[in-house]
Amino acid sequence: MLTIATTAELAAVAAAMGAEEVGGLTERERALLSGAAMSLTPSQVRQVRMKILAGKDPLGEAYMRVRSAEERRPLGQTYTPPAIVRAMMRWAAKNGEPVRVIDPGAGSGRFVVAAGRAFPLARLVAADIDPLATLMTRAAIAAAGMADRASVVLGDYRAMDPGRVDGPTLFVGNPPYVRHHLITPEWKRWLLETARRHDVEASGLAGLHAHFFLATAEHARQGDYGVFITSAEWLDVNYGKLIRQLLLAELGGVGVHVIEPDALPFADAATTGAITAFKVGAEPASMRLRRVKTAADLGSLSRGRVVKRERLVEAHRWTPLTRTRGRMPAGYIELGELCRVHRGAVTGSNRVWIVGRDATLPAEYLTPTVTKAHELFAAGASLDDASRLRRVVDLPVDLDEIEDPEARRQLDVFLRAAKMAGVHEGYVASQRKAWWSVGLRAPAPILATYMARRPPAFVRNPAAARHINIAHGLYPRQEMSDALLDKLAQMLSTSITLEQGRTYAGGLTKFEPREMERLPVPQPDMLLANV
Numbered sequence: 001m002l003t004i005a006t007t008a009e010l011a012a013v014a015a016a017m018g019a020e021e022v023g024g025l026t027e028r029e030r031a032l033l034s035g036a037a038m039s040l041t042p043s044q045v046r047q048v049r050m051k052i053l054a055g056k057d058p059l060g061e062a063y064m065r066v067r068s069a070e071e072r073r074p075l076g077q078t079y080t081p082p083a084i085v086r087a088m089m090r091w092a093a094k095n096g097e098p099v100r101v102i103d104p105g106a107g108s109g110r111f112v113v114a115a116g117r118a119f120p121l122a123r124l125v126a127a128d129i130d131p132l133a134t135l136m137t138r139a140a141i142a143a144a145g146m147a148d149r150a151s152v153v154l155g156d157y158r159a160m161d162p163g164r165v166d167g168p169t170l171f172v173g174n175p176p177y178v179r180h181h182l183i184t185p186e187w188k189r190w191l192l193e194t195a196r197r198h199d200v201e202a203s204g205l206a207g208l209h210a211h212f213f214l215a216t217a218e219h220a221r222q223g224d225y226g227v228f229i230t231s232a233e234w235l236d237v238n239y240g241k242l243i244r245q246l247l248l249a250e251l252g253g254v255g256v257h258v259i260e261p262d263a264l265p266f267a268d269a270a271t272t273g274a275i276t277a278f279k280v281g282a283e284p285a286s287m288r289l290r291r292v293k294t295a296a297d298l299g300s301l302s303r304g305r306v307v308k309r310e311r312l313v314e315a316h317r318w319t320p321l322t323r324t325r326g327r328m329p330a331g332y333i334e335l336g337e338l339c340r341v342h343r344g345a346v347t348g349s350n351r352v353w354i355v356g357r358d359a360t361l362p363a364e365y366l367t368p369t370v371t372k373a374h375e376l377f378a379a380g381a382s383l384d385d386a387s388r389l390r391r392v393v394d395l396p397v398d399l400d401e402i403e404d405p406e407a408r409r410q411l412d413v414f415l416r417a418a419k420m421a422g423v424h425e426g427y428v429a430s431q432r433k434a435w436w437s438v439g440l441r442a443p444a445p446i447l448a449t450y451m452a453r454r455p456p457a458f459v460r461n462p463a464a465a466r467h468i469n470i471a472h473g474l475y476p477r478q479e480m481s482d483a484l485l486d487k488l489a490q491m492l493s494t495s496i497t498l499e500q501g502r503t504y505a506g507g508l509t510k511f512e513p514r515e516m517e518r519l520p521v522p523q524p525d526m527l528l529a530n531v
Contacts, residue, residue, distance in 0.1 A: 002040070022141050022152050028154060053143065053144060076209075077176065079107060084273070087275070096168055101116070101123070102126075102169055105173055106173070108133065108136040112141065123165070158212070174230070175228055180207055191214065202242045223280065227276065247284075251278045252279045253278050255288035257275040257291075286306050332522055334517060335518070340517070343472055345438055345469065348423065348432075349426060352393075352418050367466050381460060395434075440466040441473060444461060445475070448473075450511040456516075
């Protein structure tokens with residue numbers, strides 16, 4: 001059995017597989033090959049080659065062992081499970097016959113080799129900025145018998161000039177997952193300038209996968225098509241507007257298939273997964289959107305709920321559109337018709353403004369406040385006693401209102417310490433009318449958690465506790481009786497599910513205030529029917 005424990009050994013295996021047979025080897029790749037250190041027997045070489053011919057990826061699997069997920073993170077190297085690769089290649093084969101295939105972030109060559117099998121006449125192009133990755137890709141291509149129709153580029157996909165071909169190009173793969181803070185200012189400028197040329201909106205906060213969608217719009221021509229697997233966060237976040245606009249314009253979005261976040265589609269990264277299919281050249285009248293529980297459930301990528309263009313254009317978030325939602329039941333309305341939902345105040349520095357019950361400050365400025373979600377989960381149906389809660393130091397904007405000399409002295413000492421800690425220079429404090437005034441909201445009759453791996457808790461608040469931004473407050477638009485408020489909180493606590501929120505990797509679900517306002521609830525007379 002062959003065990004690969006170092007990058008030098010991995011380079012040696014790549015050489016044994018024929019990496020040099022794919023033309024265009026660079027000096028950086030040659031340097032890796034010159035440092036290769038492993039002696040392989042003919043039997044071991046045959047075993048690795050047979051695995052590649054059987055559709056497996058022994059080099060990529062070895063790479064994930066040699067380099068940890070933390071080491072691969074700066075380059076956004078996440079390896080795609082075979083079930084996802086197969087589903088994407090089935091869609092590609094059903095929707096075209098490309099003369100060329102381009103894999104923008106080749107990794108170990110999983111996609112480009114799979115495409116070579118699906119399209120035996122197509123020219124294969126693979127790009128990556130990691131020389132060890134391009135060596136692995138060259139080796140996989142050579143071992144699969146495709147070296148004579150392939151080229152491998154050690155370089156950035158965004159800077160490529162793929163040229164023209166006489167026929168359609170398929171763009172397929174797993175663009176690197178790199179967050180914006182690891183992207184250089186030069187490439188952020190590229191994003192903004194290129195986006196302007198394509199008449200779409202870009203943000204410097206965009207992750208690298210957004211850059212790759214835009215680069216594809218740059219490289220592609222009418223009649224080309226593609227399918228990418230990326231993180232699903234672009235469906236909802238502000239920077240994702242770039243991708244959404246491209247799909248509704250020149251990239252010609254066909255479908256988006258979201259893999260449930262708690263499935264963790266990438267074994268080596270805690271991120272979500274979305275497969276996006278597109279046909280370049282025409283603005284789509286509609287797209288198919290759907291969710292599946294696991295990668296094994298993908299099946300045909302031609303399935304999904306048809307969502308019209310108009311709905312896609314007006315939606316700020318696309319994740320809710322992936323869910324099949326029935327009509328509002330008879331007698332039901334949206335929660336927002338009964339209550340406004342407001343997130344609690346942001347203190348700007350919890351370690352300063354949140355204090356214990358024994359704090360030596362004037363009691364009238366120490367406000368019992370819900371500061372942790374578990375306090376609401378622990379309260380059950382009703383928060384009847386606020387005495388155990390921590391306090392938020394909530395001061396008036398005009399400190400001259402404080403007439404008690406001793407109280408003013410104590411607060412001045414507290415504020416001097418806060419200023420020495422630099423609290424007044426923080427973004428939140430600097431944006432307030434007075435940096436020392438947190439400005440807690442009025443007590444909400446119902447408090448709600450909004451981020452957890454369990455459905456939200458809706459808790460009645462007879463104790464009149466305040467809340468900071470770890471909770472939402474439900475404020476009736478018109479006066480409600482205690483009986484009606486009790487029924488509303490009870491109904492919400494027992495009927496709202498995680499599927500109605502926005503779910504992130506690992507199953508963490510969030511309800512933004514406007515999302516919570518869209519929750520269906522019975523009209524007041526129905527709620528009170530059993531009182």
